[in-house]
Amino acid sequence: MSFSSFELLDHSKPILVFGRDGQVGRALQVCLKDLKVPAVFLGHSDCDLSNELAIKEVLNHYQPQVIINAAAYTAVDKAESERELAFAINAKAPAVMAHYIANVAHGILVHYSTDYVFADSKQGAYLESDVVGPVEKLSVYGQSKLAGEQAIEEAFNLAHDSGQVTYADKFARYFILRTSWVYGDGGNFIRTMLRLASERDQLKVVVDQVGVPSSADWLAEVGVQMAGSRVESGIYHAVPDGETSWHALAVFAIETAASSGEGIEVKSENILPIPATDYPLPASRPYNSRLSNAKLKKALSEMAFTGQYPHWQEQVTAYVKRIVEESLKS
Numbered sequence: 001m002s003f004s005s006f007e008l009l010d011h012s013k014p015i016l017v018f019g020r021d022g023q024v025g026r027a028l029q030v031c032l033k034d035l036k037v038p039a040v041f042l043g044h045s046d047c048d049l050s051n052e053l054a055i056k057e058v059l060n061h062y063q064p065q066v067i068i069n070a071a072a073y074t075a076v077d078k079a080e081s082e083r084e085l086a087f088a089i090n091a092k093a094p095a096v097m098a099h100y101i102a103n104v105a106h107g108i109l110v111h112y113s114t115d116y117v118f119a120d121s122k123q124g125a126y127l128e129s130d131v132v133g134p135v136e137k138l139s140v141y142g143q144s145k146l147a148g149e150q151a152i153e154e155a156f157n158l159a160h161d162s163g164q165v166t167y168a169d170k171f172a173r174y175f176i177l178r179t180s181w182v183y184g185d186g187g188n189f190i191r192t193m194l195r196l197a198s199e200r201d202q203l204k205v206v207v208d209q210v211g212v213p214s215s216a217d218w219l220a221e222v223g224v225q226m227a228g229s230r231v232e233s234g235i236y237h238a239v240p241d242g243e244t245s246w247h248a249l250a251v252f253a254i255e256t257a258a259s260s261g262e263g264i265e266v267k268s269e270n271i272l273p274i275p276a277t278d279y280p281l282p283a284s285r286p287y288n289s290r291l292s293n294a295k296l297k298k299a300l301s302e303m304a305f306t307g308q309y310p311h312w313q314e315q316v317t318a319y320v321k322r323i324v325e326e327s328l329k330s
């Protein structure tokens, strides 16, 4: 992917990235370094996003024109018993960021969100315009991420109504990038499957939940691309092409690893498909996590975007090969 220019930005002010040590945050570090764009990366110890005052202090200190928020409370099951904390990090913190960007910086907020804002109200791929929820069927994590989306939209709408946001110059804007099944530098489903495949001779994997695996590297690129673009504010579904089940993803990743030289114990026929009901978890998860990427594709096509839109299989192949190479080296 190539990037549109950042000519709209004041380069004396840094891009502020929250979530430095997460999967997408780590990928953003690489992406922005390669671009040589001034950026400050903050981890949990630099700014606790459950502390509103700490966020405000950081914003006043750095005075960013662009915020990329890759931080989140992502412990989906734990969130069921930590509702307040999940909402503080996933809803209140983005609200503070949005308020600052819309009213003070007149800049750009890029925020990552999730397929968990949908609860199987549809069979096919969800559009950005589809109704979310129903809220009572969402996990606490899903509810908190949805509240974060709504808080961002509300902050910008209020600023717009009060004349703080000038859409005419297409500057003060937000991009909510809803994604799914993220994998990168950190713990994730693919890494877990590869580890289990080297330890066990049989695996059972959920087959009736369908979604799109999304590479953290690519999500970082998309976030940066959007930040430097002139496209309209809004929600964008950021997933590669294609779809799969957890079971088919596990088989694909394990077979790719085996053909790349990784020592794999389990044979493909011993990766057994099971229904999600056989693997009960505290938080409910959507059966249908398909997100339509048509709006994002159109937006990217209007930028100085030269790359091919990716398919999840090519991204997972490259990722697994990289992991295998690293493990063979060590």
Ligand SMILES: NC(=O)c1ccc[n+]([C@@H]2O[C@H](COP(=O)([O-])OP(=O)(O)OC[C@H]3O[C@@H](n4cnc5c(N)ncnc54)[C@H](OP(=O)(O)O)[C@@H]3O)[C@@H](O)[C@H]2O)c1
Pocket: 019, 020, 021, 022, 023, 024, 025, 043, 044, 045, 047, 048, 049, 050, 069, 070, 071, 072, 073, 074, 089, 112, 113, 114, 115, 145, 179, 180, 181, 182, 183, 186, 216
């Ligand atoms: N992972 C997925 O499958 C998935 C799917 C759909 C959408 N998303 C969304 O994509 C985005 C990036 O996900 P990811 O996989 O990169 O997440 P991740 O690897 O779990 O990283 C989240 C980061 O947020 C930080 N964080 C948590 N609580 C914090 C706090 N109180 N103050 C400051 N930082 C805090 C964490 O730091 P500590 O670990 O130090 O607490 C961690 O570095 C998130 O918005 C997530 O909701 C993820």
